[in-house]
Every structure is written in structure tokens, then in C-alpha cells.
Amino acid sequence: MRAWRVVRPGPIDTGPLESASVDVPRPGPGELLVRVRACGVCRTDLHVAEGDLPVHRPGVVPGHEVVGEVVEVGPAGDAPAPEFAVGDRVGIAWLRHTCGACRYCTRGRENLCPQSRYTGWDADGGYAEFATVPAAYAHRLPAGYSDEQLAPLLCAGIIGYRALQRAALPPGGRLGIYGFGGSAHLTAQVALAQGAEVHVMTRGERARQLALELGAASAQGPADPPPVPLDSAILFAPVGDLVLPALEALDRGGTLAIAGIHLTDIPQLNYQRHLFQERQVRSVTSNTREDAREFLAFAERHRIEVTSPVYPLDAADRALADLAAGRIAGAAVLVV
Numbered sequence: 001m002r003a004w005r006v007v008r009p010g011p012i013d014t015g016p017l018e019s020a021s022v023d024v025p026r027p028g029p030g031e032l033l034v035r036v037r038a039c040g041v042c043r044t045d046l047h048v049a050e051g052d053l054p055v056h057r058p059g060v061v062p063g064h065e066v067v068g069e070v071v072e073v074g075p076a077g078d079a080p081a082p083e084f085a086v087g088d089r090v091g092i093a094w095l096r097h098t099c100g101a102c103r104y105c106t107r108g109r110e111n112l113c114p115q116s117r118y119t120g121w122d123a124d125g126g127y128a129e130f131a132t133v134p135a136a137y138a139h140r141l142p143a144g145y146s147d148e149q150l151a152p153l154l155c156a157g158i159i160g161y162r163a164l165q166r167a168a169l170p171p172g173g174r175l176g177i178y179g180f181g182g183s184a185h186l187t188a189q190v191a192l193a194q195g196a197e198v199h200v201m202t203r204g205e206r207a208r209q210l211a212l213e214l215g216a217a218s219a220q221g222p223a224d225p226p227p228v229p230l231d232s233a234i235l236f237a238p239v240g241d242l243v244l245p246a247l248e249a250l251d252r253g254g255t256l257a258i259a260g261i262h263l264t265d266i267p268q269l270n271y272q273r274h275l276f277q278e279r280q281v282r283s284v285t286s287n288t289r290e291d292a293r294e295f296l297a298f299a300e301r302h303r304i305e306v307t308s309p310v311y312p313l314d315a316a317d318r319a320l321a322d323l324a325a326g327r328i329a330g331a332a333v334l335v336v
Contacts, residue, residue, distance in 0.1 A: 003127060004128070027073065032134075034138075035068050035071045035130055036129055037069065038151040039067075040151035040332070041063075044064070060123075063126030064092065065151045066125065066126035067147045070087060091139035091150065092154070094120070095289065096134055099113055099114075148306075148308050157186045157304070159287055165291075167233065168232055175199070176199050176200075176201060176232070177234055178222060180207040181236060183331075186331070189214055193298075201223070231250075233250060235263075238263050239263070244267055247273075252279070
């Protein structure tokens with residue numbers, strides 16, 4: 001099968017990805033073999049390719065926003081019988097394993113499990129014609145969306161949903177969004193559907209225009225102050241310098257959630273300007289399967305408009321280069 005592998009982690013213009021012909025993977029006990037139809041292009045894929053995230057699996061196939069069709073069900077082994085059958089449409093997301101027994105898993109915080117493993121980092125992902133997934137971590141998908149529209153929901157949508165929860169936005173509150181790529185443009189729609197007033201700070205005229213088209217009350221440059229004090233903010237851009245203006249934009253008691261798995265260094269904070277008056281900063285680490293189920297159910301009840309420039313699988317390296325350069329408005333998707 002055709003696949004892309006990360007062979008030389010480094011800046012995207014140095015060619016860290018290599019197109020290869022590899023064997024079709026075999027599903028293990030409790031796993032599904034999925035024929036990939038579409039795979040979202042996530043900034044985390046870029047972090048894996050460029051080496052911002054340490055190598056977990058040399059030569060890994062990136063991609064963790066996979067929509068496809070089950071073509072084989074692996075042996076049961078010790079795993080429960082899978083709830084999926086050959087022919088089902090299924091989603092593969094970032095989280096693919098937790099231990100189920102540690103204090104985090106037993107408290108409903110499996111996203112913090114020390115033994116967690118991830119698609120496209122610890123195991124081969126969806127920049128390929130086929131991929132496997134443990135059935136217990138596969139997702140049923142909402143109706144009414146195409147494969148290309150569904151793919152970004154499986155990470156950009158899910159992690160944005162968790163970030164919105166971590167941001168502790170009060171009902172009818174004012175939310176600031178820093179960066180307006182794949183995850184942010186979905187999260188903004190969730191917040192708007194919940195009655196929030198949304199203000200967007202981002203680079204790129206196309207991204208600012210998209211924000212306004214989706215219903216944002218304002219859109220300005222990435223470090224510009226919003227027109228009103230914010231109750232909550234989410235930082236999607238992996239730029240530590242933006243933590244300071246985001247904190248300054250918060251009203252008293254406001255919360256900043258940092259949504260990325262990678263962030264450049266944060267400059268020195270000034271306590272009075274950035275944290276006093278009970279402003280707080282929260283990180284976001286992966287998501288739980290319950291987050292995914294809640295968000296996908298929300299997407300079935302509330303139509304989410306997914307802006308998804310489409311690239312063929314053979315152009316995965318170009319899609320990542322466009323993402324790195326800020327040339328993508330919305331969430332890019334590879335189609336197989």
C-alpha cells in the first residue's frame with residue numbers, strides 16, 4: 001500500500017516525510033483493519049514530522065483524523081467482542097490506548113494515563129491506504145457529513161471541545177480565540193452554538209475573514225487586544241509569546257486554556273499585568289473517549305461547517321508545508 005513515513009524529523013522544507021510502498025498492516029486481537037478514505041492534516045502531524053515531538057516510533061506513518069471503512073476484524077483474544085463489523089464507517093482518533101487501571105483512568109481522566117499511546121506517533125496512522133485501530137478506541141461517526149468533513153472532527157473538533165471545557169467559559173460569556181486554524185474554526189462554532197460571544201486574534205486575512213463569516217464578533221491580529229475584556233480564552237497557535245497578550249485580555253477571574261501539544265517558550269510574566277485578579281492558565285492534554293463521544297454527539301445535533309481544503313494522499317508533504325506556512329484556512333484533508 002501507499003504510505004508516508006517520517007524518516008528524517010526536521011523542518012518541513014528539509015523533506016522529513018518519505019513516500020513508500022509498505023505492507024498492509026494486520027489487525028491484532030481486538031483491532032480493526034480500516035481502509036482509509038480521508039485523513040485530516042493536523043498541526044500535531046507537523047510537530048511529529050519536524051521533531052518538535054520526540055520520536056516514539058522511527059519511520060512512523062503520521063495521521064490521526066481518519067475516516068474509513070472496516071475491512072477486517074481481528075481475532076477476539078482477551079479483548080471484548082468489537083461493536084464494529086466489516087463495512088461499517090468508523091473514525092480513528094489520536095488516543096488509541098490507556099491502561100484502564102491507573103488512578104487517572106479510574107477517575108475518568110484517561111487522557112493523563114502514563115501508559116497512553118497515540119495514533120500517528122506510537123503507532124502508524126492515516127497517511128496511508130490502510131490503518132489499524134483498537135476497536136475500543138474507534139468511533140462511530142455522526143450522520144450528515146462527508147468523509148472529508150468528518151476527518152477534522154476526530155482531533156481538531158475533539159481537542160477543541162476539551163479546550164473549551166478547560167477554558168471555563170461562563171454561559172453567554174466572551175471567548176477569545178488565538179489562532180484560527182483547523183481546531184479553532186470548529187471550536188468557535190461550538191461556542192457560538194452555546195451562546196458565547198467570540199473574538200478571534202489570528203494572522204492571515206483569510207483566517208480573519210473566515211472567523212467573521214462563521215459569526216465571530218471581531219477578528220484582529222494575533223497579538224492585538226480584543227475590543228472587550230474576555231471571560232475566557234483559548235490559545236491554539238503554538239506560540240508562547242501569545243500567552244502574555246491573551247492573559248492581559250482576560251477580565252477578572254478569567255481563564256486561558258492552552259490547547260496545543262507543543263508550545264514555544266513563554267516569556268517572563270508580570271504578576272500584576274498577567275495573573276492578578278484571579279486570572280489563571282490551564283493546559284490541555286489529549287482527550288478522553290467520553291470527550292469524543294460528547295463532541296461527536298454535539299456535531300450530530302448541531303451542524304458544524306467544516307472548511308476543509310482537500311489534497312490527494314500523494315500530496316501529503318505539500319499539505320504539511322502549506323500548514324506550516326499558514327496557507328490553509330480551516331482544516332486540510334487528504335483523500336485516498
